[in-house]
Amino acid sequence: MNSPRIVRLSVDSRACLAHELCVKACPQVFSLAEGVVSLNPNFQQYLETHAEQILNAEGLCPTRAIVVETEPPRPQPPASPLDPTLKGKSIAELLRATRGLPPMPLWWKFWRR
Numbered sequence: 059m060n061s062p063r064i065v066r067l068s069v070d071s072r073a074c075l076a077h078e079l080c081v082k083a084c085p086q087v088f089s090l091a092e093g094v095v096s097l098n099p100n101f102q103q104y105l106e107t108h109a110e111q112i113l114n115a116e117g118l119c120p121t122r123a124i125v126v127e128t129e130p131p132r133p134q135p136p137a138s139p140l141d142p143t144l145k146g147k148s149i150a151e152l153l154r155a156t157r158g159l160p161p162m163p164l165w166w167k168f169w170r171r
């Protein structure tokens with residue numbers, strides 16, 4: 059499968075909840091130290107060869123802390139229900155921003171509380 063070319067990659071450490079899903083998806087690029095995920099110093103060399111794993115890590119990140127810009131640009135993914143900017147919004151606004159129900163593990167976790 060042809061992955062789009064990654065032109066920019068960053069991790070928002072404020073949004074990261076240290077699940078390590080990204081580290082498991084692509085340990086060549088992401089690493090966890092002291093509860094914060096960061097990009098490995100030599101991550102640039104893997105942008106081309108590990109593009110699919112990086113995009114997979116982006117998709118796995120429940121807080122959308124991983125920001126990937128590609129060429130050609132991809133459509134914007136729906137917002138995460140854990141996005142701090144959605145806090146306090148109504149159910150209708152939440153569903154609109156996330157384009158439907160969030161993935162089951164997320165709402166199941168909160169529903170069972």
Ligand code: SF4
Nearest residue numbers: 074075077078080119
């Ligand atoms: S998957 Fe997202 S929230 Fe989890 S450790 Fe990686 S960047 Fe942080």
